[in-house]
Amino acid sequence: MDFALFANLAFNGLIEGAVIALPAVALTLVFGVMGFPNASTGDVMTAGAYAAQTGQIAMAGSIVAGVIVGSVASALLALVFYLCVFRFFQGRPSMYALVASIGLAFATRSTLTFFLGYDQRVFPIPLTRAFSFGPLRIVPSDLYILATSVGAIVLVFLLLYVTPLGRRMRAVADNPDLARSCGISSHRVLSAMWLIAGAVTGLGGILFGIKTVITPLMGWEALLPAFAAMILGGIGNPAGAIAGALTIGIAQELSTPFVGFTYKIGVGFAIMVLALVLRPSGLFNLSARVR
Amino acid sequence: MNGSQPLLATRDLTGGYGEIDILTGIEMTVAAREIVTIAGTNGSGKSTLAKAVMGFLPRTAGTIRFDGIDLLAQPAEKRLALGIAYVPQVANIFPSLSVEENLLVIENVADRRARLEAMYAHFPALKPLRRRRAGSLSGGERQQVAFARTLMPEPKLMVLDEPTAALSPAIVSKILALIRTLPEAGVAVLLVEQRAREALAISDRGYILDQGRIVLADTAAALLSDTRMAELYLGHGLTESDKAPS
């Protein structure tokens, strides 16, 4: 056993988990309120990453400006999807919205590749030297990624659990008709929810692009672990989705010495399936939600 | 009651969830500060009538007027601001919200903090539970949360759909006693109940529904002594085609 190797893999898994946690939270928010697994989430990540990279170059190389441009673009894209498509499937079997979201995923990807091609892109960020911290070799950009993800998640939680808008969102998720009879306009609340989910999703794509590279398939490939994280965490439970993402990220990385790089995604799924067999309501679903 | 305009009035109200009319030709009024019972067997359309008033029935014809406003032209979320609060038959609270959040969901209130304290004074059992998830409460406690929430905005009309269903007898009489006090606070009540006797005992007037039609309409006292009530509740019905209710 090489402790340093595993410590570094675990740390890398933590960063990957923190990135996947963002789309996983978006998936679980949308599922909690709209009741369907939104398969367009992955490609909204991709769109956010491309928008951020384009924005960064347009804004004289400022990565902060790029992050803002990318998050706003993906927020608007998700809102457009809701207003033009998902809105009309409310109250219908969730299969309709799921199929529509798969269609939007393909449409988004095709549009991106039509205009931007298939070449991979990178964020123009200066390379920084890794430093040692105990057994860990840490790249500073990983710390920025981790801090950004944590910051975004804290913001989402504050919004959900401290603000009146968050209370309205949770009320609509619990019982949409009762929320309406309490004077809550579900249309406004849902629009806000889609903006937030889109921004968080896009940020996930941007961080993923900073950690690796931007490709047209990056989001679609990240969708599967994000789904696994959401399911592992107990659907509709944002804190569970984060715990699920960290579990899957770390487990995938730790498995690479044994199963190799190409099969690590399978490990995430094996964990999810195993956990669901043992605990069908999700590993982190402590508060057995009434739904 | 006193010859002035009723607060709520339906005219030839007909409607349903799909093609079939569940409600037919409903003519019903509720005056300000009046308690009106809607009774009838299971499946007679009581909840459907409440939903029509609240704007949740997919298909409606006829009119519902409230305070001079055409209710059917208003979306469901406008009812609260007009002064109509609703306790549905099932799912009458927000289970994942805390007790306090269940009350704070009502935002259209002048002094919300003061109103919240007034509700805790009115329902002292809720105060120690304020941080608890409402979904973890007992049936009686949930009903209190639902009442407190609907009283938060000081409504003119409360639409209560079987507020005593599935509660223990002691709590049923408490809830009915509470409803009885509402007119003094300026609130009219449209009380949907299967327990016709208990409901009529605290009501001014009542309507008996059968297969989506009003088959009896009278003062509560007259209905309580009407022999046809017993027949209806034994399942014989008043209309020829009446079969056992669904």
Ligand SMILES: Nc1ncnc2c1ncn2[C@@H]1O[C@H](COP(=O)(O)OP(=O)(O)O)[C@@H](O)[C@H]1O
């Ligand atoms: N959501 C619904 N969709 C279709 N039919 C319904 C729905 N809810 C109730 N019904 C039908 O409407 C009729 C009246 O139901 P309801 O108003 O709930 O009766 P009550 O409240 O008097 O027991 C019943 O035949 C019932 O099957």
Ligand SMILES: [Mg+2]
């Ligand atoms: Mg009913």
